[in-house]
Amino acid sequence: MSQKIDLDHGRFRQIIRGKIKQNLRKYISQGEMIARKGKDKVSLPIPQVDIPHFKHGGKQQGGVGQGQGQVGDSLGQGEDGDQPGQGQAGDRPGEHLLEIEVSLQELAEILGEELELPRIQPKGTEKIIAWKDKYTGIRSTGPESLRHFRRTFRQALRRQISMGTYDPAHPVIVPIRDDKRYRSWRSEPLPQSNAVIIYMMDVSGSMGDEQKEIVRIESFWLDTWLRSQYHGIESRYIIHDAMAKEVDRDTFFKTRESGGTMISSAYKLCAKMIEDEYAPDQWNIYPFHFSDGDNWSVDDTVTCVELMKTKILPAVNLFAYGQVESPYGSGQFIKDLREHFDEDERVVTSEIKGKDAIMDSIKDFLGKGK
Amino acid sequence: MVASGLRRFPAYLRDIQEEVEGYARGYGLDFFPILYEVLDYKTMNEVAAYGGFPTRYPHWRFGMDYEQLAKSHEWGLSKIYEMVINTNPAYAYLLEGNSTVDQKIVMAHVCGHVDFFKHNYFFSKTNRKMIDGMANHAAAIRRHMARMGQDVVEDFIDTCLSIENLIDPMSPFIVRKREARAAEGGDGGEDGDDVPRLRAKQYMDKFINPPEFLEAQKKKRDEEKRRARKRFPEEPQRDVLQFLIHHAPLDGWQRDVLEIVRNEAYYFVPQAMTKIMNEGWASYWHSKILTEKALTSAEIIDYADANSGVLATSPGRLNPYKLGVELFRSIEDRWNRGRFGKEWEECDSMDAKRDWDRRLGLGQRKLFEVRKLYNDVTFIDEFFTLEFCVEQKFYTFGFSERSGNWEIMSREFKKVKDTMLRQLTNRGQPFIFVEDGNFENRSELLLRHQHEGVDLDMAQARDTLRNLHKVWTRPVSLLTKIEGKGKLLRCDDATITEKSAEYV
Incomplete structure (x- = not known):
């Protein structure tokens, strides 16, 4: 049922969308929306939506209340718009904020439009995994269990009226064989493409909190976009220093180790994971690796390159390496990768200098439409 | 429908x-x-x-x-x-x-x-066919949108809504004689060639009204006119929207939109009052x-439950239902028992006051009179008494910088009443007047905020000023007071400058 308000509401959402687009870079670099993420929605503070008026400032004003309490008793915290009575609007200059909920799907669309991300072409032909039955119409034959009661009686009534055997004073309707109507169905193929994202992160001593924050923000956006492109998607998390192990999402972003760095350990685990669980012909595979680019030895780098060439690259859609700048890292690894895989379409590298560079880096990673 | x-x-x-x-x-x-x-x-x-x-x-x-x-x-x-x-x-x-x-x-x-x-009384001038009124407004705006484009019209509506509170709630009740004269002066004043002459027979005219005399007369008249024009509007005008409708350089459709917004604002104003x-x-x-x-006896509990929800108070929030109903009941009680008038006011004995009952039974009559003649400000001003304030446990609250909390500040009667009245006066909105429509003799617009002890929200004021500039098209200034010092905000194109100014 459509309502008049839908037009105005749609208009409002459109304006919100525009505002989000305008402020996307800020939202991305501040990473604040991750904290506000619910199951499939985020809540965003939108500036400058409400209409400004000449009005009184907040704090000088106060108000009148009614009830128990001594002078000096608190009525509640002054923070976060939770204050009693009037709004506390003069608090943050230049902004009148409105909290708006946006679905992750919508957010991904906005991200896609703003960064001009191409839609991902799932590799191979889409595998048909399931058939789904849909009731589409009515037919005159079928199993009794699918008989359409109402349509059957309607048909009988129609026949009786046209034959003149229907008596309104004594409405008895008896369907005969020809009146019976059954539901008919069609089986529709349900194309489904699966995808897995394998996140790998260097948690050695040289990766500080700020570097991890960058990875966290970036992975949120990568996740959001890829989720909008595939129906079923899995995420796996690998951390490594000199050793690699698989962890859950929470641990992934919180762990801090102090050891040295052997990137090959992570790649080995990743290759094993793909081999064991994700057959390349059925899965779209996205390994993302984040590090500060400081590898233990030249030999290890050689091992890494070898692993990628033989095991990883043949299986994946895209291999992305993001190098976060750190005061300790040499940043050598990205150069090595570029040297070996410069020609390779499947490998994307990106240097992330700071939070402001996250948006560009997302474009580097996802801009190829793979 | x-x-x-x-x-x-x-x-x-x-x-x-x-x-x-x-x-x-x-x-x-x-x-x-x-x-x-x-x-x-x-x-x-x-x-x-x-x-x-x-x-x-x-x-x-x-x-x-x-x-x-x-x-x-x-x-x-x-x-x-x-x-x-x-x-x-x-x-x-x-x-x-x-x-x-x-x-x-x-x-x-x-x-x-x-x-x-x-x-x-305050509803007496409202349009009782407003359902049609609103539908007509909708049709008019849709027509403008069809012609001018939705974005253009919507933007302009945003601009108008930003200043929709700059009206004079009392103006429907004021019969203005001057307005007619101003309109007359505006239209008819231009053909100023008709210089007053002394009466004379036609053949004597040349001598009685010589050219030098006519020249002097003309000069005198222009001088007078200029002096009259110096103040424009002649008195500060509170209905800013009306002023803009009459004097801003607007296109036909824009004037129409502004009139619609103003019309609807006036329709809703008695409800806010x-x-x-x-x-x-x-x-x-x-x-x-x-x-x-x-009520049937079976319904009593459900009624009590619903009614207590409606009349519930919460800390730091004034419930108009509760305040209103208690005040009406207090009036009824006072007029039933004769607790009003000179004798009551001047009685010093608490004992006598406690048992005061003249059995007048005027309560209901007074209630109907009050509902006819008062608005919130006069209602509170006249009937919110010390006894009522104490009995109903009113307090004022404010923001305490020290604790970062909103706190109960006082239970003093005068403070409670003052705060309440201040919040109700002009629906809690600042008073803004058109001071000068030809500010600095450059057809700029000068508005003046009549400071009543509370500063403006400056962030919003700046944005609102930008919107006013869109309507007026020439620079718009606002004279106000911030933290006790006079300030002049001036909006020229998109830039806003602030300088200290004399605020008297």
Whole structure:
């Protein structure tokens, strides 16, 4: 049922969308929306939506209340718009904020439009995994269990009226064989493409909190976009220093180790994971690796390159390496990768200098439409 | 009317309506015919977002309000029980699925509101056919949108809404003689060649009115005219919208849009001016009608539950229903017992006051008089007494920088009353006047904020000034006071400059 308000509401959402687009870079670099993420929605503070008026400032004003309490008793915290009575609007200059909920799907669309991300072409032909039955119409034959009661009686009534055997004073309707109507169905193929994202992160001593924050923000956006492109998607998390192990999402972003760095350990685990669980012909595979680019030895780098060439690259859609700048890292690894895989379409590298560079880096990673 | 979500008005509700309205008339309430519509919650939220009207002009703000209403309904934070609009016949909405007791309360409450709409002086100039008015506005705006483009018109509506509070709520009641003269002067003043001459026969004219004399006369007249023109408007004008409609360089459609926004603002203003009285009056009557007449004994508990929800107070929030109904009851009690007038005021004996009862029985009569003649400001000013303040446990609160909390500041009667009156005066909005329409002799606009002890919200003031500039097209300035010092904000194109200025 459509309502008049839908037009105005749609208009409002459109304006919100525009505002989000305008402020996307800020939202991305501040990473604040991750904290506000619910199951499939985020809540965003939108500036400058409400209409400004000449009005009184907040704090000088106060108000009148009614009830128990001594002078000096608190009525509640002054923070976060939770204050009693009037709004506390003069608090943050230049902004009148409105909290708006946006679905992750919508957010991904906005991200896609703003960064001009191409839609991902799932590799191979889409595998048909399931058939789904849909009731589409009515037919005159079928199993009794699918008989359409109402349509059957309607048909009988129609026949009786046209034959003149229907008596309104004594409405008895008896369907005969020809009146019976059954539901008919069609089986529709349900194309489904699966995808897995394998996140790998260097948690050695040289990766500080700020570097991890960058990875966290970036992975949120990568996740959001890829989720909008595939129906079923899995995420796996690998951390490594000199050793690699698989962890859950929470641990992934919180762990801090102090050891040295052997990137090959992570790649080995990743290759094993793909081999064991994700057959390349059925899965779209996205390994993302984040590090500060400081590898233990030249030999290890050689091992890494070898692993990628033989095991990883043949299986994946895209291999992305993001190098976060750190005061300790040499940043050598990205150069090595570029040297070996410069020609390779499947490998994307990106240097992330700071939070402001996250948006560009997302474009580097996802801009190829793979 | 509201096509979607409209339910047929069921017979049992019609019966309740007849019963309740019968009681209400018995008490002396006199209201326009009331037409109820039963709405599902979605349509209820829609109509609420449109301010109670089935059709409004298209604008995203209604969508925003709808989203907030729908959200808070979904989360169970709020539920709209009733809505009634000031028209003749009055339209009221009932929420589908409410219990019979709830609907009874709502209908009795609505009788109170509609009686108030019909008789309160401040509603006397409102358009009682506003449903048509709003629909006409919607049609006009849609027409402008079709011609000018939706974005252009919507942007301009945003601009107008930003200044919609700059009106003079009292102006419908003031008969202005001067306005006619100003219009006359504006049109007829230009053909100024007709210099006054001394009376003379035609053949003597050359001698009695020689060219030098005519020249001098002309000069004198121009001088007078210039002096008159120096102040424009002659007196500071509070209806800024009216001033802009008359004097801003607007296109035809823009003037039309601004007039629509102004018209609707004036329609809604009496409701903002009488919120406490209106809700108090309706609550007084729903509780009287229900407890004395309409309730069956089985319904008492449900009624008490619903009613206590309506009248509940929470810290730091003034409930207009509660304040209004208690004040009306206090008035009734005082006039019943004769607790008013010189004798009462001058009585110093607390004992005598405590047992004061003259058995006058004037309560009901006084109530009907009050509902006719007062608005919130005069209502509080006259009837909010020390005894009432203490008995009802009122306090003032404010923000404490020290603790970062909102705290109870005082229970002193004078402070409570002052704060309350300040918040109600001009609906809690700052007073803004058009001071000069030819500021610095450069056809700039100067507005003046009449500072009443509270500074303006500067962030909003700047944005509002930008919007005013869009309408006036020449630079717009605002004279105000910040932290005790005079300040002049000037908006020229997109840039805003601030400098200290003398504020007298």
